[in-house]
Amino acid sequence: MADIKTTGPFLVVSIAALLTLAEYYFVGPQISDAARTLGSWVVIILAFSLIMATGRSFLYHMREVRRRAVGTWYYSLWFMILVVVLFSVGTYETPNGPNYVWWQTWIMGTTVGGIYVVVGMWMISAVFRTFRVRSLYTLGSVVALCLFVFGWILPIGESVAGLPPVASWLYDVVLTGSWRGVIMGAGIGIVYYGIRTILMRERRIFGA
């Protein structure tokens, strides 16, 4: 019994992975049917896990409000109110209802836009941190950046003979070549990880 409890999850993962692999490579009604059934089960499990995770998050914030967590409890309360309101609206009039759509368009849409703008600010801070030339690698990055910016983006680059072709060569040959190398490496890494999982050797994923 203990053996089934330990090996069971690995076996399920292994069979599901083999089925998915078979569906990708082979044609046949039986394989397609089995893969479709597996897909339906995945959707059901995912839906349940979302409900459970939301409940879990709600309970966490409820605890935070109860113990009046310093400086954060009112965020938790706000979160709980929103969950209740959205859950009620979504359940009462379905996600296509006018109130739910209004919320998605005017609250979610605008908030997401605002959050996305923050990425620009982080890009600037990341670039500032990166190009402070603390090592040979960053020196190489700064040189490449200057070649790109002056050779390609700023019009001043055109007045320096030979700069735009060097920038183009860096992009077309060095960058594209390295990119493909990384893609191949990552692809092989994924294949091997998958095989190790199918063969039930990746035991850490279940805390074993």
Place this chain on the structure above:
Amino acid sequence: MVSQLIQTRFLQLIRPGRSGEIFVVLAAFVIVLVTVYLTSRGWKAFLRRLPIVDGIEAAVGRCAEMGRPVFFSSILGTLDKTEAAQTLASLSTLGYVAKLAARYDVPIIVGVGVPETIPLIDDIVRGAFTEEGKLEKYRKEETIRFLAPDQWGFSSAVMGTLRRNPTGANVMIGEMRGDTLMYFEPGAETGSLQIGGTSTMSNLQWVAVATDYSAIGEEVFALAAYVSKDPVLTNTLFGEDLVKFGLIAYVLAGILLAAGGSDLLVSLLRM
């Protein structure tokens, strides 16, 4: 007779254009099986130490010295799409981070964006604390925090969590999208050591520039095998390199043949 059987039965079963791929996958399978056999006979491949492993150890040690928690997340990688392997590799690394955290009595916060990973994360962290003999110190409610399943909701929640609970280290490995910098820059601002890893091609550069230690591309998967300390897993990395060398040879042969006017090797891949 045999070749006729292969052509009529076997090849007809394979989806068009995928025969070349299946050959590579089967070759990889065989190499892994050979590796398992050789490992059982005592063979051990030499493995270069990955700098990110030192980085993780230093990061958790730093948290212990500063009295701050370590933050871990496999971000928004799901278990049912193309990024599944990356997510699982990230979770394998979580086991190692959690073990170190348990050993040095460092609180660990795991930010979750994908609900179906919660049971796995619970098993992994619980297993790590049990291994270190400190299960009583594991607080599931405080450790595993489901933040949001939406990309921007999740990144906002990560930014908020890092600001409200300044961490000593921020370990984020997994599928990254346009919000990559939202995970690392707030951490850098609050003075935490940044460790990142992804094999998502469109965001490798951000991980490389914004973190103190990074794993990009296949390193994410190699890291998972490395920290497991399982000789079979570490030896399979040698097999990976063999396949890589084979593919490099294939590409070089393809270039030479193409220069000579033949597209034989390209056609073989498209079979």
